[in-house]
Structure formats: C-alpha cells, structure tokens
Amino acid sequence: MSEVNKHVTYSLNQWQNLTRYLENGRLNIDNNRAERAIKPFVIGGKNWLFSNTANGANASAMLYSMIETAKANGLVPFDYLIHCLEQLSLKPESLEHLLP
Incomplete structure (x- = not known):
C-alpha cells in the first residue's frame, strides 16, 4: 500500500472524529x-533554565504571577507593572492596594 493510500485510509477511518x-x-x-x-508556560520553561539562583527563580515566578494576574483581570500587564513599581516606591510597606 502506498503512503498516500495509508493517509487516505486513515482519514476515512477517522472521518467521524474529524467532522x-x-x-x-x-x-x-x-x-x-x-x-x-500553554505557550507562556513553554516559553517560561525555557527561560527558567537560566535562573541560576533561588532568588532569581523567585523573582521570575513573582513577575510571571503578576503578569498572569493582570491578564486574568483584564488589565494591560505592562501598565499594571509600571503602576505597581511606582506605588511600591511611594509605599513599600503596603502591598494590598496593588491587588487588581
């Protein structure tokens, strides 16, 4: 049986699933x-290979969490991160008001 025949036969056998x-x-x-x-997790997994220390890995995880939280709440991640950094420079002891 040729390769084309194999592929056509497979497609016909899977027709119910295909449609x-x-x-x-x-x-x-x-x-x-x-x-x-899942794309962010795949890309992140490749980037996390370069986290040489536990502190670097924690910082990456924290940043990733903030970005995904912003997305989940309909915010623009870049704008949310800028806002958080500006607010942290004003009130570094308080984090509650930064939650989306």
Whole structure:
C-alpha cells in the first residue's frame, strides 16, 4: 500500500472524529486556544533554565504571577507593572492596594 493510500485510509477511518465539530457548535475545529494557553508556560520553561539562583527563580515566578494576574483581570500587564513599581516606591510597606 502506498503512503498516500495509508493517509487516505486513515482519514476515512477517522472521518467521524474529524467532522464531530460540525455536529456541535461549541466544539472548535482546532486546538489553537489550548496551544495559546500553554505557550507562556513553554516559553517560561525555557527561560527558567537560566535562573541560576533561588532568588532569581523567585523573582521570575513573582513577575510571571503578576503578569498572569493582570491578564486574568483584564488589565494591560505592562501598565499594571509600571503602576505597581511606582506605588511600591511611594509605599513599600503596603502591598494590598496593588491587588487588581
């Protein structure tokens, strides 16, 4: 059996699975949403290889947490980080007012 025949046969055998999204409007044709959701973790994992110390890893984790929290609350991460840094320079002892 040729390679083309193998691929066509596989597709035909999977036809019900391939067209399932047509039966239910809530299903996506692809997994792009899931891929986009895990992309920051994949990129972060590569960057975390360069955290040479525990303090560096903690700083990276804290920054990452702040960025994801800003996104989850509909804020622009860059603007939120600038706001937090400005406020921390004014009142370094208080963090509660910085929560989104």
